[in-house]
Amino acid sequence: MIKASGLKLRFCTNETQATREKFVKKLQGLGFDISVAEVTAPAPAACRLLKERGLRPHLLVHDDLVPEFAEIDKTNPNCVVVGDAAENFSYANVNEAFRVLIGLEKPVLISLGRGRYYKETDGLKLDVGAYMKALEYACDVEAEVVGKPAKAFFESALAEMGVPPQQAIMIGDDIVNDVGGAQQCGMRAVQVRTGKYRYLTRELRETLVVAGMAERRQLGGFPGFPVSVFLLHGAWFAAGPPWCPGELPVPRDLQGPAAPLGGRPTSTSC
Amino acid sequence: MIKASGLKLRFCTNETQATREKFVKKLQGLGFDISVAEVTAPAPAACRLLKERGLRPHLLVHDDLVPEFAEIDKTNPNCVVVGDAAENFSYANVNEAFRVLIGLEKPVLISLGRGRYYKETDGLKLDVGAYMKALEYACDVEAEVVGKPAKAFFESALAEMGVPPQQAIMIGDDIVNDVGGAQQCGMRAVQVRTGKYRYLTRELRETLVVAGMAERRQLGGFPGFPVSVFLLHGAWFAAGPPWCPGELPVPRDLQGPAAPLGGRPTSTSC
Numbered sequence: 001m002i003k004a005s006g007l008k009l010r011f012c013t014n015e016t017q018a019t020r021e022k023f024v025k026k027l028q029g030l031g032f033d034i035s036v037a038e039v040t041a042p043a044p045a046a047c048r049l050l051k052e053r054g055l056r057p058h059l060l061v062h063d064d065l066v067p068e069f070a071e072i073d074k075t076n077p078n079c080v081v082v083g084d085a086a087e088n089f090s091y092a093n094v095n096e097a098f099r100v101l102i103g104l105e106k107p108v109l110i111s112l113g114r115g116r117y118y119k120e121t122d123g124l125k126l127d128v129g130a131y132m133k134a135l136e137y138a139c140d141v142e143a144e145v146v147g148k149p150a151k152a153f154f155e156s157a158l159a160e161m162g163v164p165p166q167q168a169i170m171i172g173d174d175i176v177n178d179v180g181g182a183q184q185c186g187m188r189a190v191q192v193r194t195g196k197y198r199y200l201t202r203e204l205r206e207t208l209v210v211a212g213m214a215e216r217r218q219l220g221g222f223p224g225f226p227v228s229v230f231l232l233h234g235a236w237f238a239a240g241p242p243w244c245p246g247e248l249p250v251p252r253d254l255q256g257p258a259a260p261l262g263g264r265p266t267s268t269s270c
Numbered sequence: 271m272i273k274a275s276g277l278k279l280r281f282c283t284n285e286t287q288a289t290r291e292k293f294v295k296k297l298q299g300l301g302f303d304i305s306v307a308e309v310t311a312p313a314p315a316a317c318r319l320l321k322e323r324g325l326r327p328h329l330l331v332h333d334d335l336v337p338e339f340a341e342i343d344k345t346n347p348n349c350v351v352v353g354d355a356a357e358n359f360s361y362a363n364v365n366e367a368f369r370v371l372i373g374l375e376k377p378v379l380i381s382l383g384r385g386r387y388y389k390e391t392d393g394l395k396l397d398v399g400a401y402m403k404a405l406e407y408a409c410d411v412e413a414e415v416v417g418k419p420a421k422a423f424f425e426s427a428l429a430e431m432g433v434p435p436q437q438a439i440m441i442g443d444d445i446v447n448d449v450g451g452a453q454q455c456g457m458r459a460v461q462v463r464t465g466k467y468r469y470l471t472r473e474l475r476e477t478l479v480v481a482g483m484a485e486r487r488q489l490g491g492f493p494g495f496p497v498s499v500f501l502l503h504g505a506w507f508a509a510g511p512p513w514c515p516g517e518l519p520v521p522r523d524l525q526g527p528a529a530p531l532g533g534r535p536t537s538t539s540c
Contacts, residue, residue, distance in 0.1 A: 089361040095396050098387065102394065116408045117368065124372065126365050126408055133407040134400035138386045 003033060010157050012040045012170075014113040014147045014177060016083035016128065017062040020044070040157040042112035042147030043068035046081055049146060055108060057081040060097040060131070062088060079108035082135065082143075084115070084128045094131060101139045109135055113147035115177060148174075149181025158185075273303060280427050282310045282440075284383040284417045284447060286353035286398065287332040290314070310427040312382035312417030313338035316351055319416060325378060327351040330367040330401070332358060349378035352405065352413075354385070354398040364401060371409045379405055383417035385447060418444070419451025428455075 003009055011034060015023050020039045027034050043065055050057060056073050059066065061083035069081075080101045085093070101107045115127035132143045147153050158165055165186035172178025172191065179189040273279055281304060285293050290309045297304050313335055320327060326343045329336065331353035339351075350371045355363070371377045385397035402413045417423050428435055435456035442448025442461065449459040 085361075087361050089364070091355075091357050091359040091396070094359070094400075095394075098396050098400070099394055102387070116410075117372070124365075124369055126361070126368050126404070130364075130368070130404040130408040134396070134404040137403040138396055138400040140386075 008161050008163060009038065010040055010161050011038050012148060012154070012157050012172075014042055014084075014115060016042055016065050016112040016147070017086060018064045019067050022064060040153070040160065042153070043083070045153060045156060046110055046112060046146045047072055049110065049144075050079075050081075055079045055110075057110070058097060058100040059083075060088070060093060061085050061112070078104060079110060080135070081110045081112065082128055082132055083112035084118075085131070086125065089126075089131055094134065098135060098138050101135060101141070107139050107141045109139070109141050109143040111143040111145050111147075113177070114143075114145050114149070115174070148177040149184065151181070151185050154181055154185040154187065158187075278431050278433060279308065280310055280431050281308050282418060282423070282427050284312055284354075284385060286312055286335050286382040286417070287356060288334045289337050292334060310423070310430065312423070313353070315423060315426060316380055316382060316416045317342055319380065319414075320349075320351075325349045325380075327380070328367060328370040329353075330358070330363060331355050331382070348374060349380060350405070351380045351382065352398055352402055353382040354388075355401070356395065359396075359401055364404065368405060368408050371405060371411070377409050377411045379409070379411050379413040381413040381415050381417075383447070384413075384415050384419070385444075418447040419454065421451070421455050424451055424455040424457065428457075 011027075013023060018026075020036045020041050020043075023041070024034055024036050024039060043061075046057075047069060049055070050072055056075060056077050056079070057069065058077035058080045059069060059074065060080060061069075062085050065083055077100055080097050082097065101109060109132070111132040112128060114129040114132060116129050117124050117127050119125070132145075135141075136143055154165070154170075158168060161168070168182075168187045170178060170182030170187050170189040172182075172189070173193070175191060179191050182189040281297075283293060288296075290306045290311050290313075293311070294304055294306050294309060313331075316327075317339060319325070320342055326345060326347050326349070327339065328347035328350045329339060329344065330350060331339075332355050335353055347370055350367050352367065371379060379402070381402040382398060384399040384402060386399050387394050387397050389395070402415075405411075406413055424435070424440075428438060431438075438452075438457045440448060440452030440457050440459040442452075442459070443463070445461060449461050452459040
C-alpha cells in the first residue's frame with residue numbers, strides 16, 4: 001500500500017540472526033515486495049564503524065550473520081561485536097568474548113542492538129541486550145550500540161533516503177527500539193499492536209497506536225502524514241494474532257496502553 | 271595462626287559451585303582446620319529467605335549446589351535463584367530462567383552474589399553477577415543479592431558469632447565484595463594481594479593492604495586489632511603466585527593500589 005502511494009520507503013531491522021539476503025528472501029516468501037538495497041540493518045552499520053576506526057572484531061554473533069563480516073579483518077582482535085547469537089550464547093562463547101574484552105587495554109564493545117527479548121513461535125527468547133549488559137557489567141565498560149534505537153542508525157537510514165527526520169514517520173511494534181529511537185531522532189512514530197506490542201511508556205510521547213489491519217488500511221489518511229514513509233521491523237509483518245494486553249506482566253515502570261488514534265479505544269482480538 | 275590466638279573465626283564465602291560440605295573438604299585437603307559449622311555461604315542464606323517468604327525457586331545454579339536446596343519446595347516456581355552456574359549458563363538454561371521470571375506477576379530474582387568474574391587455573395571466568403545483570407535487564411527487575419557484599423550476609427555471620435561489627439575485621443582479596451561489603455556493615459577490612467587482587471578504589475577507605483605471607487604473619491601485631499577476627503574467601507588460601515599489578519587492565523573508574531599498612535610500599539613478586 002505504501003509503495004503504491006509513491007512514498008519513499010525503507011525497512012529498518014535489528015535482525016542479526018541472518019544476513020540481509022536471508023532476511024529479504026524470508027519477507028519475499030511472505031509476499032512482500034522488498035530488495036536488499038531497501039534494508040538498513042545493524043551488521044553493515046557495524047562494518048562501516050569497524051573500518052572507519054581500524055577495529056578488528058572478535059565476533060559473538062549467530063553463525064548465519066558471519067558472512068556480513070566477510071571483508072573485515074578479524075585477526076588479533078581489538079574489540080568485541082555482540083549480536084543476537086541465540087544458541088551461540090553458550091557459557092564458553094560468552095566467556096571467550098569476556099576474556100578478549102577484559103584483556104584489551106581500551107576495551108571496546110559494539111552491540112548490534114539493545115533488545116531485551118523477542119517472540120518466536122516457541123516462546124520468548126533473550127535478545128542481544130541481555131548479553132550486552134552481562135559483558136558491560138563484567139568488564140566495566142559501556143557498549144556502543146549499532147542498530148535501533150541508536151540515533152546514528154536512524155540518521156543513516158534517513159541519509160540513504162535523502163529525507164529529513166521531520167518528513168519521515170516510523171512504524172514499528174517496539175516502543176523503545178522503534179518508536180523511542182525514531183522520536184529521539186526527530187521523527188514521528190506509529191506503534192502497531194502486532195509482534196511484541198505490549199504497552200506504552202509514560203515518557204514516550206506523540207505516539208499513535210494503530211490496532212489491527214482495518215486501522216492500518218487507513219494509514220494514508222493520517223492527518224499531517226509526511227511526504228516520506230519510514231517502515232520497519234519484520235515483526236510488523238509477522239503472521240499470527242496480535243498479543244493481548246495483559247498476556248505478559250507489565251514492568252513496574254511502564255503503564256497501560258495509551259489511547260489509540262482519534263481517542264477511541266480499539267479492541268485487540270486474541 | 272588466627273585460631274591459635276583464640277580469636278573467634280568465621281569463613282565467609284560466595285562459593286556457589288558446590289555445597290558447603292564439598293567446599294570444606296577441599297580446604298581441609300589443603301591443610302586448613304575448618305568445619306562446615308564455621309562457614310557462612312549464600313545458598314543456606316537463600317534457603318532461609320525462601321522459607322521466610324514462602325518462595326518456591328526455579329534454580330539456575332551449578333549442579334553441585336542443588337543439594338543445598340533439597341528441603342525447598344521447587345514446584346510451581348514463584349521466583350528465580352541464580353548462582354554461579356558456570357557451564358550450566360547455556361542459552362537454553364538462561365532463557366528458561368528468563369521465561370519463568372517474566373511470566374511471574376511479581377518477578378522476584380534472588381542472586382547468590384554479584385561477582386563479575388573469578389580466576390581459575392585455566393583463566394578468568396564470568397561470575398554470577400554478569401548473568402544476574404542479564405536477567406535484571408531482560409525482565410526489568412532488580413535482583414535481591416544474597417551473599418557478599420550484601421549487608422544482611424555479613425550481619426548474619428556476625429550474629430552467628432555473637433560479635434558486633436566494630437569488634438570484627440574482614441580479610442579478603444576482593445575490594446568490592448569483601449572489603450566494601452564489610453565496611454558498609456561497620457567492620458574494618460584488610461585486603462590481601464593474592465587471588466584476584468588487582469586494585470583499590472578511591473571510594474573505599476580505611477583499607478589495609480597485606481602483601482605476601484611475611485606480612486600476613488604479622489597480622490596479630492596490627493595496631494587496634496579487634497578482639498574478634500572475621501576471615502573470608504577461599505581465594506585467600508589459593509595456591510599460586512599473587513597477580514602482578516597491571517596483569518589486567520584497570521577499569522576506568524578505578525585507581526591504582528593505595529598505600530599499604532604503615533605507608534611503606536610493598537612489592538608483589540610475580
